[in-house]
Amino acid sequence: MDIDTPPIRLLQVCKAYGKTPVIEEANFHAKRGEFVVIVGRSGSGKSTLLNLIGGLDQPDSGEVLVSGHSLATLDERNLSQLRRVHLGFVFQFFNLIPTLTVAENIRLPLALNGLSKKDSILRTKALLEELFLTDFGKRFPEELSGGEQQRVAIARALVHEPAIVLADEPTGNLDLETATNVLGLLNDACRQRGATLVMATHSHEMVGHADRVLTIRNGCLKEIEI
Numbered sequence: 001m002d003i004d005t006p007p008i009r010l011l012q013v014c015k016a017y018g019k020t021p022v023i024e025e026a027n028f029h030a031k032r033g034e035f036v037v038i039v040g041r042s043g044s045g046k047s048t049l050l051n052l053i054g055g056l057d058q059p060d061s062g063e064v065l066v067s068g069h070s071l072a073t074l075d076e077r078n079l080s081q082l083r084r085v086h087l088g089f090v091f092q093f094f095n096l097i098p099t100l101t102v103a104e105n106i107r108l109p110l111a112l113n114g115l116s117k118k119d120s121i122l123r124t125k126a127l128l129e130e131l132f133l134t135d136f137g138k139r140f141p142e143e144l145s146g147g148e149q150q151r152v153a154i155a156r157a158l159v160h161e162p163a164i165v166l167a168d169e170p171t172g173n174l175d176l177e178t179a180t181n182v183l184g185l186l187n188d189a190c191r192q193r194g195a196t197l198v199m200a201t202h203s204h205e206m207v208g209h210a211d212r213v214l215t216i217r218n219g220c221l222k223e224i225e226i
Contacts, residue, residue: 005068007032007086007163007196008053010221013062015048022048024219026062030212032163033194035187037210039201045216046200050166053198054087055079067163084112088157088195090186092169094149096141102152103128103137109160127155131185147178154186158193165190167199176205183209 006029015023022045030036038046051057052064055071064071067086074082088109096105103124110120128134131151141149150170157165167186171179187209190197199206207213213224 006030006065007067008198009063009065010053011063011065013052013059013064015045015052015057015059021219023052023059023216023221026221028214028221030164030196030198032196033191034211035190035197035199035209036212036214037199037201037206038214038216039204039207040216042202045219046202047168049216049221050168050198050200053164054089054166055083084109085160086163088160088162088165090150090153090157090165090167090170092172094141094146094153094173096149096152096156098141100140101137102133102139102141102144105141105152106155106159109156113160115160123159124155127159130189131155145178146174147182150174150182151185154182154189158189158195161193162195164196164198167197169201170199171201171203171206179203180205 008030010026010028013023013026014021026049038049040046048057052059053066055066066082069082071079106124106127107120110123128137131154133148133151133155136144136148141152144152170186171182174182183206187197215222215224
């Protein structure tokens with residue numbers, strides 16, 4: 001990807017479910033290393049927007065470009081490849097694999113990308129230290145608190161060094177103090193790597209950390225002053 005190419009670009013994107021429009025003629029671009037927060041009520045279309053950016057859903061019209069690639073031009077194999085290389089995902093419910101250890105969960109994207117075992121172990125160790133999980137590598141997700149599980153999920157999202165991290169209500173299951181700590185770690189980790197972070201949330205407490213804030217109301221995506 002050229003340094004001047006926006007990591008994310010939406011051009012006149014529309015999406016409806018049945019006769020209900022969710023996203024209408026959305027235009028948006030994110031710069032490299034930006035932290036963009038999308039706020040709005042539950043059901044307003046925040047998750048839909050992230051799914052469109054992540055290639056997990058298709059727009060009814062318009063164009064979504066990720067790292068310079070128009071998603072509509074990619075078949076499923078190339079779309080999966082783009083997600084594995086360019087995107088990291090953080091979800092509200094962590095989505096860790098319960099039968100894998102913490103370290104194995106984190107290394108999973110690297111295994112899918114064919115990285116050597118030695119390099120995978122080194123990257124995982126570095127992220128465990130960075131996210132204050134040094135002693136947790138051999139534990140299983142059920143042995144961790146919610147905040148610890150989300151830190152593991154952040155490590156998994158970052159371990160393959162994606163250009164873009166998409167976070168869908170990542171602190172929705174956490175208490176305020178834990179949520180603030182987790183958000184700070186996610187924000188710092190993305191900024192250190194120059195990764196673009198796009199977070200959907202209904203919590204306005206996250207707004208103060210963002211470079212830009214967008215809102216979705218009645219299908220319209222608009223930037224608001226912060």
